[in-house]
Amino acid sequence: MPTQISASVQTALLIRFRAVRSATLQLCSPLTPEDMMVQSCPEASPAKWHLAHTTWFFETFILRDFLPGYTPFHPDFLWLFNSYYNSLGDMPEKKLRASFSRPPLESILAYRAHVDTAIEHLLAGSLDEEAIRRMALGFEHEQQHQELIATDIKHALFTNPLHPAYIEASQPAGEGNATPLTWTSLTPPVPGLVEIGITPDPTAPDAFAFDNETPRHTVFLRPFALANRLTTCAEYLAFINDNGYTRPELWLSEGWSTQRAEGWQAPLYWQRDAASPTGWRIYTMHGFAPLPESGGLADTPVCHLSFFEADAFARWSGARLPTEFEWEYAASSLSTRIAKQNLLSTTSGSQPVTANFIETGTLHPTVAPQVPGLQQIFGDTWEWTASGYTGYPGYKPLPGALGEYNGKFMSSQIILRGGSCVTPATHIRATYRNFFPPATRWQFSGLRLAKDA
Structure with a gap:
């Protein structure tokens, strides 16, 4: 059953959530929309996909299970931004992620804002201990993808014939x-x-x-x-x-x-x-x-x-x-x-x-x-x-x-x-x-x- 977590735990979770989500956007701030479409090697994914998938994780494993009455942002996003969770159904092949010109970047950012608002609403109320554990997993998951954004964009820019810098030194x-x-x-x-x-x-x-x-x-x-x-x-x-x-x-x-x-x-x-x-x-x-x-x-x-x-x-x-x-x-x-x-x-x-x-x-x-x-x-x-x-x-x-x-x-x-x-x-x-x-x-x-x- 949901329990009312202490105000200090609620505050800590909310601060951590905002910090993690903000750090991802900050990491992408030097990139153009075109940069964020590139998938330059089999291991990599486009930065735009990382923005969507980390949001999908919070929506799929937390909001759908723990926020009564939650309305998903888009019904197709459940499968479109699934990475490898076969028990949740099918997903596009990884090598096709660079072909996701639609939905456009502004829709992905709107998706993040929609989910962020819902998570903050969830954190303001009673919260099941399992939901807290999944929130902690969601933070760590997004931080893994922050690292992947950095490694993926480095490879993408290196494969560009101009070899541009991510940022000037x-x-x-x-x-x-x-x-x-x-x-x-x-x-x-x-x-x-x-x-x-x-x-x-x-x-x-x-x-x-x-x-x-x-x-x-x-x-x-x-x-x-x-x-x-x-x-x-x-x-x-x-x-x-x-x-x-x-x-x-x-x-x-x-x-x-x-x-x-x-x-x-x-x-x-x-x-x-x-x-x-x-x-x-x-x-x-x-x-x-x-x-x-x-x-x-x-x-x-x-x-x-x-x-x-x-x-x-x-x-x-x-x-x-x-x-x-x-x-x-x-x-x-x-x-x-x-x-x-x-x-x-x-x-x-x-x-x-x-x-x-x-x-x-x-x-x-x-x-x-x-x-x-x-x-x-x-x-x-x-x-x-x-x-x-x-x-x-x-x-x-x-x-x-x-x-x-x-x-x-x-x-x-x-x-x-x-x-x-x-x-x-x-x-x-x-x-x-x-x-x-x-x-x-x-x-x-x-x-x-x-x-x-």
Whole structure:
């Protein structure tokens, strides 16, 4: 039965809802209507579709179930902006999303306004705990799509022959020199059993974790070491110059076949440039920038790598990629230490305010600071791990159509951790599990080396 939530919870939900919805529109503000129609690769969707689909999510899973008398904006939108929820019926093929010239952008914006008004009306009254949980999921879902808008529009503008910038650079792509690469040893408590994942608090329906982060469970870890920072462009260039893309002994079989078939010679967005000191330039959301031999852009984390490239680089380095459990153990330990120093200011207590997230406006990985200890655990680039995407022991997907959100993708995917420079700061946490097929390169994905201690 609906219950009257406290005024403080109502206010917090309303503030979060407005902030998330406003951030999406702000992200699209530099774009023209023509920009918002482009779908430049199979993984991407047009920005206009993202605006509609995130609105569809609130309408479909919250308003239709919890606001009596709600009138849908348009009957065709239920199927037109469905992404992959087969239990809700048919939907257009993903590759056709760029053909949605109708409904026009003004209709999509009117759809958002219609749903936003209804959500605010819902939040003003009695609210079922399940509705609160779905609101929290809706916030996180829209933040995922904010990141996708950034990655998708970067690819769309890059494929334009003019290579226009998303916005002009407010600051250089990279400044200074990265801290030297060192190793941080981590020794789990004897006998090596650590707790991974999260068990949501049933008394706090507005607290959030995706179902694939649950349940909390025990894993065994041996002592290991992590690189103190992410791998840089200069370090990856050394791999390229050492014929890393032509040495099959460095590559997994599928990775070798894939890179040969695709003609990969460098990360996505790297182009040959005779005028550059290294012979390369890199496309960023601020346009192309030459890759220097050291310092600046050369010392920023390399990104837009596939898992196959990250794994090959790790082998070439005489190291390996961390497992997702090693990564989470390190990140959780770091988050706890930072929290004790009062350097965290988020409701989940799991992300450093100093990390390079989308709120910084850099929209590109930045140089690791010259300070000791683990750096860039959160933000800058998603970190490929050595772990396949499967359910934790005892995993249960959400009931109903929302069970399709994560569980049905637990096949042929690799886990990434930590967030990136286009991830919203309040969206990430130490237990967050991102996942993509191993050949994926359009995301801001990089790597951190690991080794046995």
